[in-house]
Amino acid sequence: xxxxxxxxxxxxxxxxxxxxxxxxxxxxxxxxxxxxxxxxxxxxxxxxxxxxxxxxxxxxxxxxxxxxxxxxxxxxxxxxxxxxxxxxxxxxxxxxxxxxxxxxxxxxxxxxxxxxxxxxxxxxxxxxxxxxxxxxxxxxxxxxxxxxxxxxxxxxxxxxxxxxxxxxxxxxxxxxxxxxxxxxxxxxxxxxxxxxxxxxxxxxxxxxxxxxxxxxxxxxxxxxxxxxxxxxxxxxxxxxxxxxxxxxxxxxxxxxxxxxxxxxxxxxxxxxxxxxxxxxxxxxxxxxxxxxxxxxxxxxxxxx
Amino acid sequence: xxxxxxxxxxxxxxxxxxxxxxxxxxxxxxxxxxxxxxxxxxxxxxxxxxxxxxxxxxxxxxxxxxxxxxxxxxxxxxxxxxxxxxxxxxxxxxxxxxxxxxxxxxxxxxxxxxxxxxxxxxxxxxxxxxxxxxxxxxxxxxxxxxxxxxxxxxxxxxxxxxxxxxxxxxxxxxxxxxxxxxxxxxxxxxxxxxxxxxxxxxxxxxxxxxxxxxxxxxxxxxxxxxxxxxxxxxxxxxxxxxxxxxxxxxxxxxxxxxxxxxxxxxxxxxxxxxxxxxxxxxxxxxxxxxxxxxxxxxxxxxxxxxxxxxxxxxxxxxxxxxxxxxxxxxxxxxxxxxxxxxxxxxxxxxxxxxxxxxxxxxxxxxxxxxxxxxxxxxxxxxxxxxxxxxxxxxxxxxxxxxxxxxxxxxxxxxxxxxxxxxxxxxxxxxxxxxxx
Numbered sequence: 001x002x003x004x005x006x007x008x009x010x011x012x013x014x015x016x017x018x019x020x021x022x023x024x025x026x027x028x029x030x031x032x033x034x035x036x037x038x039x040x041x042x043x044x045x046x047x048x049x050x051x052x053x054x055x056x057x058x059x060x061x062x063x064x065x066x067x068x069x070x071x072x073x074x075x076x077x078x079x080x081x082x083x084x085x086x087x088x089x090x091x092x093x094x095x096x097x098x099x100x101x102x103x104x105x106x107x108x109x110x111x112x113x114x115x116x117x118x119x120x121x122x123x124x125x126x127x128x129x130x131x132x133x134x135x136x137x138x139x140x141x142x143x144x145x146x147x148x149x150x151x152x153x154x155x156x157x158x159x160x161x162x163x164x165x166x167x168x169x170x171x172x173x174x175x176x177x178x179x180x181x182x183x184x185x186x187x188x189x190x191x192x193x194x195x196x197x198x199x200x201x202x203x204x205x206x207x208x209x210x211x212x213x214x215x216x217x218x219x220x221x222x223x224x225x226x227x228x229x230x231x232x233x234x235x236x237x238x239x240x241x242x243x244x245x246x247x248x249x250x251x252x253x254x255x256x257x258x259x260x261x262x263x264x265x266x267x268x269x270x271x272x273x274x275x276x277x278x279x280x281x282x283x284x285x286x287x288x289x290x291x292x293x294x295x296x297x298x299x300x301x302x303x304x
Numbered sequence: 305x306x307x308x309x310x311x312x313x314x315x316x317x318x319x320x321x322x323x324x325x326x327x328x329x330x331x332x333x334x335x336x337x338x339x340x341x342x343x344x345x346x347x348x349x350x351x352x353x354x355x356x357x358x359x360x361x362x363x364x365x366x367x368x369x370x371x372x373x374x375x376x377x378x379x380x381x382x383x384x385x386x387x388x389x390x391x392x393x394x395x396x397x398x399x400x401x402x403x404x405x406x407x408x409x410x411x412x413x414x415x416x417x418x419x420x421x422x423x424x425x426x427x428x429x430x431x432x433x434x435x436x437x438x439x440x441x442x443x444x445x446x447x448x449x450x451x452x453x454x455x456x457x458x459x460x461x462x463x464x465x466x467x468x469x470x471x472x473x474x475x476x477x478x479x480x481x482x483x484x485x486x487x488x489x490x491x492x493x494x495x496x497x498x499x500x501x502x503x504x505x506x507x508x509x510x511x512x513x514x515x516x517x518x519x520x521x522x523x524x525x526x527x528x529x530x531x532x533x534x535x536x537x538x539x540x541x542x543x544x545x546x547x548x549x550x551x552x553x554x555x556x557x558x559x560x561x562x563x564x565x566x567x568x569x570x571x572x573x574x575x576x577x578x579x580x581x582x583x584x585x586x587x588x589x590x591x592x593x594x595x596x597x598x599x600x601x602x603x604x605x606x607x608x609x610x611x612x613x614x615x616x617x618x619x620x621x622x623x624x625x626x627x628x629x630x631x632x633x634x635x636x637x638x639x640x641x642x643x644x645x646x647x648x649x650x651x652x653x654x655x656x657x658x659x660x661x662x663x664x665x666x667x668x669x670x671x672x673x674x675x676x677x678x679x680x681x682x683x684x685x686x687x688x689x690x691x692x693x694x695x696x697x698x699x700x701x702x703x704x705x706x707x708x709x710x711x712x713x714x715x716x717x718x719x720x721x722x723x724x725x726x727x728x729x730x731x732x733x734x735x736x737x738x739x740x
Contacts, residue, residue, distance in 0.1 A: 047427040049407050134562015153561030158713045248515030252706040270403050
């Protein structure tokens, strides 16, 4: 009996020894909180995680009726509209340039990749305190001063919304290198024979080759990169929170969904029910967008 | 950070240190571990002897910036014999940490709280301390005791009072020919005239004032956040007028924005980035050291015919968790430290940073608060002090803050924004009063 349970060569035993800890971790740290959160979303859970007052869908009505939540979704949309194309274009540009290098390729690859290792919190603080602070000795304002312009309070100006410049540039700097490496790997997988054949057929190097050979061949990588970028944009929290929050709270602009949920559920409000409902709505949106995007791009289908 | 790191008291003004998504999760996951650590009690600050007597209590404080405070509270705890008290000094988002810890049984027994909030009281997370405080109830500053009272019961013992006020640089005002502003209009005018290419007129925080101002401009306009009847007290044209003037400050480019340190730190003022700054009593020693006597302090100036000057005040309270295994021992300890031991209370108030003792008899005795700007701060607190009422919940706070923010920075219609914030506050007031 025991022998049968263990399987041939004790394979079952080894299977659980190797996967068990991870399955356990997944259950304890992912599935249980997930299910608990879904449960909480149907209760009036204020300052408690073991609520007793069932309220049905009213938390969902609250969160969807809250203009702060809907505007946070809009904030996300605007943010991803900026950050996804910008990161993709920059990463691709960097990848193409590094790919063409004859020498010091590893050096440049590392240099551009390095910011990935930097923490979002640290980078945000540098952006906020030294580069884009509002006083005359901030780096950006020092540059403006050379041209005789007045200093700009980058993070406090809503007309025009200069804060977007700060938010987008910090993420661009942090993540461009990482996606460059992904695209570089994609570039290296394109067979040389294709370029040779194109050259024989009279394709000019440069734009024409890029347009008809490189870009289509990068399709699978590009799809994965864009998908990751969108999901990451959805999960944006660190740089927004660290750039814009003050001791007293968060301004009513540039408030992405996670920052909104943080203040609802984990601030002094402790409205865990409403917060969980918001989290479920957000998770559904991410799932739908991801599935739609994958279908649209044909992710997972066999390359023709 | 500086000494001002942690000494603010009005509920909305606790400093949030920087935190990332991972940090957030780690904090949540760490709670259980923190509870275990409490049980192990590494450093009780006590020497040999006396340990092991009575039940083990864990007491939490938020991190005060002033040197010596941590050692002081550990000394107090060690002097208590009936129980074995372990002090936890907690840096970081203290309000969030305690709020989360109170959900578990691994939280503190006795803790300092920037509240407690109405939800914490109604949720049964803190215990009634009325009997403990009763003998000396009238000796507490009533303005800061009031928000600790709900249903006629006292839910926390106020420790020390913190207050905010306006600092101005005498020499800069003199040079510009400006008198210390007595009305909001004069403040707007003074800030404009004090603004030069390199120095701004006024610093109300990096967000332009929406965060720290809170109810202060409304108090200065003669209004209230919540009336005695428990209804919204600022749905009034005077509120829109006062908040509209904050927009004028912003529009005139008289406000310092985006300074490296926010309003609670006097560096922008002492470094000459601004001629006037909204800060608090805690900053007085630091400003004195940097500027000598080249500064003065003012309340937030009055606005309109029925206006009065205003200063926000508040107090951290000492509360006992309802989930504690030793509620009675916790209550006895709170009574001992924050009611009986006036010598420790006095030491805590003025030996490290500047705070006003919550006990009137002690406040009168405090030598360091008898001269100069500190004495003026005490007078302003007594005459013009406003604490946020208990019924003013965090949802109302953020509604008003959002409204103020839109008025100041976007030039949104003050009347419409005040209406919107009043509607949210009215719904909140209805919710919390229905439950009681």
